[in-house]
Structure formats: C-alpha cells, structure tokens
Amino acid sequence: MFRTLATVLFVTLIGILSVGAQDETTPIPVTTEVVQQAFVNQDGIQFTFNAELADTVPIASDRCAERITPDMLVAYAAYIDASREAYRIPGAAVAIVCDGEIVWTEGFGVKNLQTGGEINADTLFGLGSITKPMTAIMIATLVEDGYMDWDAPISTYLPDFVHDEMTLRMMLSHTTGMPGTDLPLFGISDPEAMMDFIGNIEPTSEPGAAYTYQNQVFATAAYAAVLAEDSQENNPTDTYRYLMQSRVFDPAGMTTATFRVENANRGNHATPYQHIITQDMVTTGGNLRPINYEPAGSEEPVGGVLASANDMGAFMLTMLNGGQGVTGERVVDAGTLAEMWQPVYDFTNLPPHMDTYSAALGWELLTFNGVDTVTHTGQAHGSTATMIIIPDDGIGIAVMANTNNSGDFVQGAQWHLVEMLYEMDSTLGAMYTEKHTAEQQMIAGVLAPMPMTVELDSVQSYLGTYELAGLNAEPYALVWENDGLYLRRGQAVDFPLISAGDSTYMVTTLFTGVPVTLSTVDGVPHMNLGGMLDLTKAIN
Numbered sequence: 248m249f250r251t252l253a254t255v256l257f258v259t260l261i262g263i264l265s266v267g268a269q270d271e272t273t274p275i276p277v278t279t280e281v282v283q284q285a286f287v288n289q290d291g292i293q294f295t296f297n298a299e300l301a302d303t304v305p306i307a308s309d310r311c312a313e314r315i316t317p318d319m320l321v322a323y324a325a326y327i328d329a330s331r332e333a334y335r336i337p338g339a340a341v342a343i344v345c346d347g348e349i350v351w352t353e354g355f356g357v358k359n360l361q362t363g364g365e366i367n368a369d370t371l372f373g374l375g376s377i378t379k380p381m382t383a384i385m386i387a388t389l390v391e392d393g394y395m396d397w398d399a400p401i402s403t404y405l406p407d408f409v410h411d412e413m414t415l416r417m418m419l420s421h422t423t424g425m426p427g428t429d430l431p432l433f434g435i436s437d438p439e440a441m442m443d444f445i446g447n448i449e450p451t452s453e454p455g456a457a458y459t460y461q462n463q464v465f466a467t468a469a470y471a472a473v474l475a476e477d478s479q480e481n482n483p484t485d486t487y488r489y490l491m492q493s494r495v496f497d498p499a500g501m502t503t504a505t506f507r508v509e510n511a512n513r514g515n516h517a518t519p520y521q522h523i524i525t526q527d528m529v530t531t532g533g534n535l536r537p538i539n540y541e542p543a544g545s546e547e548p549v550g551g552v553l554a555s556a557n558d559m560g561a562f563m564l565t566m567l568n569g570g571q572g573v574t575g576e577r578v579v580d581a582g583t584l585a586e587m588w589q590p591v592y593d594f595t596n597l598p599p600h601m602d603t604y605s606a607a608l609g610w611e612l613l614t615f616n617g618v619d620t621v622t623h624t625g626q627a628h629g630s631t632a633t634m635i636i637i638p639d640d641g642i643g644i645a646v647m648a649n650t651n652n653s654g655d656f657v658q659g660a661q662w663h664l665v666e667m668l669y670e671m672d673s674t675l676g677a678m679y680t681e682k683h684t685a686e687q688q689m690i691a692g693v694l695a696p697m698p699m700t701v702e703l704d705s706v707q708s709y710l711g712t713y714e715l716a717g718l719n720a721e722p723y724a725l726v727w728e729n730d731g732l733y734l735r736r737g738q739a740v741d742f743p744l745i746s747a748g749d750s751t752y753m754v755t756t757l758f759t760g761v762p763v764t765l766s767t768v769d770g771v772p773h774m775n776l777g778g779m780l781d782l783t784k785a786i787n
Contacts, residue, residue: 314345314640314642314668315343315345315350315351315642315668319667319668320343320351322667323663323664323667324353324355326660326663327339327341327353327355327646327660328355328356330656330659330660330676331355331356331648331656333680334653334655334656334683335532335535336356336648336649336650336653336656337356337357337358337359337360337517337518337520337535337649337650338354338355338356338357338358338366338370338517338518338648338649339354339355339356339366339646339647339648339649339653339656339657339660340352340353340354340355340366340367340368340370340372340517340555340556340646340647341353341355341556341644341645341646341647341660342368342556342557342559342560342563342643342644342645343560343642343643343644343664344560344563344564344567344641344642344643344644345640345641345642345643346641347564347567347568347641348564349557349560349561349564352368352556352557352560353368353556354366354367354368354370354556358370358516358517358518358649359517359518359537360518360520360535360537361537366517367515368555368556368557369503369515369555369556369557370515370516370517370555370556371503371505371511371514371515371516371517371553371554371555372516372517372553372554372555372630372632372647372648372649373519373540373550373552373553373625373627373628373629373630373632374550374552374553374554374625374627374630374632374647375550375624375625375626375627375630375631375632376462376549376550376623376624376625376626377552377623377624377625377632377633377634378547378548378549378550378551378552378625379419379465379548379549379550379609379623379625380609380610380623380634381491381495381552381562382465382469382491382548382549382609383419383587383608383609383610384494384495384578384579384587384609385469385472385490385491385494385495386415386419386468386469386472386609387579387583387584387587387608388494388495388578388579389472389475389476389490390415390583391579391580391583394472394475394476395415395471395472395475396415397414397415397416397586397608398414398415398416399414399415400412400413400414401413401414401415401418401467401468401471404471404472404474404475405442405467405470405471405474407446408442408446408467408471409446410423410425410445410446410450410454412454413454413464415468415471415608416591416608417454417455417591418461418464418465418467418468419465419468419608419609420458420591420592420606420607420608420609421458421459421460421461421464421465421592421606422454422455422456422457422458422591422592422606423450423454423455423459423461423464424450424451424452424453424454424455424456424457424459425445425448425450425451425459425461425464426448426450426451426459426461427459427460427461427462428444428445428448428461428462428463428464429462429463429758430758430761430776430777430779430780431444431715431718431780432444432445432462432463432545432546432718432720433546433736433739433758434544434546434721434736434737434738434739435544435545435718435720435721435736435737436542436544436545436720436721436737436738437544437545437719437720438466438467438470438483438484438545439483440545440718440719440720441463441466441467441545441720442467442470443719444463444717444718444720445463445464445467447717457592458592458594458606462546462549462550463545463546463549465548465549465609466545466546466547466548466549468548469487469548469549470483470487470548472487472490473486473487473490476490484547487547487548488506488547491506491552494578495578496558497574497576498565498572498574498576498577498578499561499562499565499572499573499574499578500561500564500565500572500573500574501554501558501561501562502557502558502561503515503554503555503557503558504552504553504554504555504558504562505552505553505554506543506547506551506552506553508539508540508541508542508553511540511553512539512540515555516540516553517630517647517649518537518538518629518649519537519538519539519540519627519628519629519630519649519650519651520535520536520537520538520629520649520650520651521535521536521538521628521629521650521651521740521743521756521757522534522535522536522650522651522652522756523535523536523743523755523756524690524694524755524756524759525694526691526694526695526697526699527691528687528690528691528694529687529688529691533652535650536743536756537629538628538629538740539740540553540627540628540629541628541738541739541740542738543627544737544738544739550625550627556645556647559634559645559647560643560645561573562634563634563636563643563644563645564643565578566584566621566636566638566643567636567638567641567642567643569581569584570583570584586608587607587608587609587610588607588608588610588612588621588638589607589608590605590606590607590612591605591606591607591608592605592606593605594606600615600616600662600674600675600678601613601614601615602614602615602616602617607621609623610622610623611623615662615665616669616671618637618639618665618669619637619638619639620635620636620637620665621635621636621637621638622634622635622636624654624657624658626651626654626757627651628651628739628740628757629649629650629651629740630647630648630649630650630651630653631647631648631650631651631652631653631654631656631657632645632646632647632648632657633645633646633657633658633661635661635665637665642668644661644664644665646660646661651756651757652756655679655680655682655683656679658675658679659675659676659678659679659680660676662675662676662679663675663676690759690760693760694745696748697745697746697747697748697753698746698747698748699745699746700745700746701731701732701744701745701746701752702746703727705746705750706725706727706732706765707727708767708772709725709765709772709774709784710725710726710727711724711725711772711784711785712724712784712785713725713774713782713783713784713785714782714783714784714785715780715782716783720737721736721737721738722736722782722785723735723736723774723776723782724736725774726741728741731743731744732744732752734754734763740757742754742755742756742757742758743755743756744763747762750764750765750766751763751764751765752764752765758777761776761777762775762776762777762778763775763776764778771783771784771786772784
C-alpha cells in the first residue's frame with residue numbers, strides 16, 4: 248500500500264518541489280509608532296500598510312512613477328512580509344527594476360533563525376535554475392564570437408559525445424528527447440563522468456520534437472562551450488567560472504555573484520534551510536534544518552550561482568537594456584538576445600492565468616493576461632528564487648527566499664506585484680496559497696500511517712556506499728548521523744530519511760517523496776531510488 252502512496256507523492260511533488268507551510272491567521276507585528284491600517288487582501292493574507300512611510304520610498308523616474316508608486320511599494324512590502332510569515336520563511340529579498348534603473352531592493356526577515364542578521368540588498372541567496380539563463384547568455388557570447396553555432400551538431404565541440412543529433416538550440420530549450428537523469432547524476436563532481444553517462448542513454452523521443460526538463464544535458468551544453476573556447480583544455484569547472492565572470496558577471500555589474508560557496512558561507516549570506524516534511528505539517532509547517540551552501544559539482548552551470556538582490560537587479564537591467572550591462576560594457580547583442588527569446592517549444596493545456604507558455608534558449612516565455620514576460624524560476628538546497636522580465640515596459644522583478652520549499656511564496660509574490668502593476672484582480676496569490684495548502688494536506692495524509700522513526704538495528708547492515716553500474720563517479724551512501732538515517736551523495740547536502748515501513752524509506756526534502764527501498768539479493772544489500780534506480784552496496 249505504501250509503495251502506491253509513495254509513488255503518487257513522488258510523481259506529484261518531484262516537479263513541484265515546494266512543500267512549505269503557511270498560516271493565514273499569523274498576525275504581523277507592528278514595529279513602527281506611526282499609525283498603520285490593517286488589511287486582508289484577496290489572497291487571504293493579512294498585512295499592514297504604513298501610509299507615512301510612502302513618502303520615503305524613492306522612484307527612479309517619472310515614467311516608473313506612473314506605475315510603481317511609493318504607496319504601492321509600501322503596500323507590497325507589507326504583503327511580502329506577511330506572506331513570508333504565513334509561509335514560515337526565515338528570510339527573503341526582492342529586486343525591482345524599471346526604465347533602466349534599480350527602483351527598489353528590500354530584505355525581509357532574518358539571515359538565520361538562531362543568530363538573526365538583517366537581510367540587505369547584498370545578501371547572497373542560492374539561485375538554483377536561474378543559473379540557466381545566465382549560462383545561456385555566456386554561451387550566446389561564444390556564438391557571437393564564432394566559437395559555436397546554435398544549430399551545429401554538439402559533436403562539433405564534443406567529438407566523443409555520441410548524440411551528434413543534438414544541437415545547442417535543443418539542449419538549451421530541453422527538447423533533445425533525452426529522459427531525465429537527476430537521480431543517477433545528482434551531486435557528482437566530474438563533468439566528464441556526467442557526459443559519459445548521458446552518452447550511454449538513448450533518447451525517449453525524437454530530438455527537437457518533445458520537451459523534457461533536463462539539467463545534465465543543459466550542463467553538457469555549457470561544458471561544450473568551455474571546450475570550444477578553451478584551447479588549453481584547463482579544468483572545465485575553472486574555465487566555466489572564468490567565462491561566466493568575464494563574459495556575464497563583470498560586464499553586467501553583478502559585483503557579488505559567485506560560485507564559491509566557501510566564500511558565501513563566510514560572508515553576507517542568507518542561511519539556507521531544508522524544509523523537512525512531518526506528519527503534523529498542516530498545523531506546524533514541518534521542520535526547518537539549517538545547512539551550508541555546498542558545491543554544485545558538475546551541475547554548476549544549471550544551479551550553482553549565488554547572488555544578491557543587487558546582482559539580480561543588474562542582470563535584469565542588462566537584459567532590458569538589450570544586452571548592455573550597467574557598467575556600460577556590452578554583454579550580448581540585442582539581436583542575439585531577441586533570438587534567445589523566440590519560442591522553441593510551445594506548451595498546451597495551460598492553466599487559466601496563462602495565455603501562452605513556451606520554452607526558449609535558457610529562458611521561459613509566458614504571457615499572463617496579455618502581459619508578455621520572459622522568466623525563469625530556481626530551487627537549490629535551502630533556497631528558492633524567481634525572476635520575471637517584462638520587455639515591453641522595461642520592468643524586472645526578482646524574489647529570493649532561504650528555504651527549498653518557497654516556490655509558492657516566490658511565485659505568488661512575483662505575480663501579485665504584476666497584478667498590482669497592471670491593476671488586475673488579485674487572484675494568483677490565492678491560487679498559490681490554495682495549492683500550497685492542498686499539497687500539505689496531501690503529504691500529511693500520505694505520512695499519517697507511516698512509522699516515521701528509523702531504528703538503527705533495522706538499517707545497520709545497509710549502511711555504506713552504493714555503486715551504479717556505468718557511472719564512474721561519487722557513489723550514493725546511506726549514513727547514520729545524529730540518531731537518524733541520511734542519503735548522501737558526494738559533497739552534496741544530506742537528505743534525511745523517514746521510515747515508511749516494509750524496508751522502505753522516504754526522502755523528506757528537495758527530492759521530497761522519493762522512495763528508498765532496501766533489499767538483499769544473494770546476500771548483497773541493494774538500494775532502489777524512486778523505483779527507477781537500482782544500486783548495489785560496495786563490498787570493502
């Protein structure tokens with residue numbers, strides 16, 4: 248019975264990956280002495296509006312002032328903080344750009360629940376997959392410089408890569424026809440091992456004909472770019488970082504953006520929190536576990552950037568300025584950017600608020616109630632982010648939060664501001680709140696009959712490392728630490744496991760709902776992940 252429930256939970260959540268908590272009745276503390284008026288908006292979130300503070304909010308230009316007013320920003324700030332409290336998110340940051348300037352950056356909450364610390368415009372958050380459009384911009388500069396071509400076979404740059412039918416255009420739009428490989432390749436450090444493994448997998452659909460979100464194939468495009476540019480064949484990760492710094496971060500004016508987690512963990516950063524699902528999460532919201540930012544390994548090109556609100560503002564302005572950075576240097580040509588923002592694959596069966604939705608080269612294109620946007624979202628270990636650009640009106644919005652369950656919060660916050668800017672009815676915040684609540688109730692229902700607690704005696708013989716045939720990389724491992732069972736992969740963050748009974752366990756964060764089944768075959772321990780990946784315990 249559990250395996251059926253776990254499969255339902257896994258399929259439902261693996262694409263959503265947002266299982267946080269909210270409490271619509273959470274009161275928002277009044278921290279100023281001036282008169283404030285309380286509201287409950289159409290999303291069901293209670294917030295306060297401080298009219299006197301509106302006079303202190305600067306607006307970049309008259310054109311922006313027509314749409315982004317001081318009163319609006321104060322109301323939006325109150326909404327963000329109330330929503331953050333309701334979703335139980337420790338900290339968040341927002342950047343808004345308009346008419347060639349950063350109009351507003353603001354931090355909310357704290358960097359760390361134990362030590363506090365004010366979040367400001369330079370506080371670093373993990374961007375997760377918002378790294379992808381940045382990587383795509385770097386690749387675009389190499390296309391402009393003649394190192395690559397959007398439609399040349401990828402084997403032009405990776406001679407040993409067997410899937411020569413793939414092109415950059417397919418790889419950056421997730422239309423190669425390759426199946427997902429997150430479970431086998433998550434957390435490995437060696438790009439060559441990643442590419443070798445992908446080379447041994449067959450496409451499940453005709454290249455260019457279907458869409459499957461594929462992190463490792465996207466990363467392979469980045470490493471192909473590295474090899475195309477780097478005639479010295481240096482370390483591919485070092486060269487990738489150099490290309491991103493010199494071709495994107497520096498000319499765009501992203502002064503604090505980095506891949507170096509060791510520096511971020513010591514500096515001005517929002518502590519990332521894993522959200523751990525629990526049986527009582529409907530009422531308590533689950534548990535938050537503080538972690539450190541860890542290296543993204545071979546997946547650095549698809550999820551490794553850490554950046555601040557100011558960095559996001561600079562990047563969005565660069566895109567809105569036709570590829571010219573705030574430094575005055577050109578990052579990418581306007582014509583190239585326009586090509587990147589052309590649809591490659593159009594989705595169907597859209598939700599009511601989407602007029603159109605398409606995959607592009609490292610970006611997603613979404614028309615919402617007649618407003619054309621260029622966007623991407625991201626989730627990393629302990630952080631979530633979203634970015635939306637409205638080219639026709641020169642507006643950009645970025646929202647970041649420091650838990651891995653913040654998808655509904657950042658999306659709701661982003662679209663709530665769009666609704667405010669275009670004087671639409673406020674509906675999407677409520678939609679995300681309802682979705683979030685339904686997910687919590689579903690998860691709690693699945694967890695209710697489970698034992699949850701893992702006994703060491705029941706897993707002692709299974710502790711150790713597990714190898715996957717055909718992959719020469721860091722193995723998965725089952726470890727017992729701090730009176731609990733964890734799934735580990737290389738330098739990546741540990742995943743806490745709970746007992747579901749019958750030698751089956753469940754991942755409780757990020758890959759939430761993935762079942763882990765332990766068995767013994769001919770005296771050798773085996774571990775199955777997600778019903779798809781069978782690993783054998785290494786014999787020392």
